[in-house]
Amino acid sequence: MMSISSSIPLSNRHQLMIASVLAILMFATRDYHFSTTYNLPGASWAVFFIAGIYLRTAWPLLGFLALSWWLDFAAYAWGGASAFCLTPAYGFLLPAYASLWLAGRWYAGQYQFAWQTLIPLAFSMIAGLSLCELFSSGGFYFFSDRFADTSWAEFIVRSMTYFPLYIKSFVIYTGIATAAHILFVLLTCQPGTRKQPVG
Structure with missing residues (x-):
């Protein structure tokens, strides 16, 4: 069963537009593509x-899992990127990214166009980010064979160094998406219906 109901129903056209923008964004900001050129x-x-x-x-x-794998493979095979991160631990990116997707999926079921939505939104973001960091960075640190004498204490120190950078970029893009969502709802909903899901 690949279909999961959503409390933010959008037309197929709008979903295709969102998916296209997200795919372009992933391609343009992958660490070793255009992001290094344009910061x-x-x-x-x-x-x-x-x-x-x-x-x-x-x-x-x-689709996004396949795209992320292809971008990494292309960068390594044809772009001259380092193979440092291509280890058996690479598979931990699957549950890492799925954690973020599931956190977003959970929030979609809690969504309402009201200030109260910030509570489940914050919870879903914190949960998704924490699980993603644990799977991605933790998986790489403990199972990549790139580090000798691994320990939870060292992993926590490393996470405190690098995790905030991921949080910062996450907040930037989700903040832009939130602003776009609010603008879209305000422009498309009739007066008195602004607490309804986007139609």
Whole structure:
């Protein structure tokens, strides 16, 4: 069963537009593509979270997973990127990205166009980010064989150094998406219906 109901129903056309924008954003901000040229922070984490909120089925999750793998492979095979991160731990990116998507999916079920929505939104963001960091960075640190004498204490120190950078880029892109969502609702909803899901 690949279909999961959403409390933010959008037309197929709007979903296709969102999916296209997210795919372009992932391509343009992957660490070793255009982001290094234009100093754009990586958007991959935000892409999976936002896709979970707006895209109605699980197929886009598989599509974005495939896109992220292809971008990494292309960078290594043809772009001269380092193979440092291509280890058996690379598979931990699957549950890492899926955690963000599921967090967004959960929030979609709590959504309402009201200030109260900030509470479940914040909860879903914190949960998704924490699980993604645990799977991605934790998986790499403990299972990549790139580090000798691993320990939870060292992992926590490393996370305190690098995790805030991921949080910063995540907040930037989800903040832009939130502003676009509010503007879209205000422009499309009739007076007195602004607490209703986007139609």
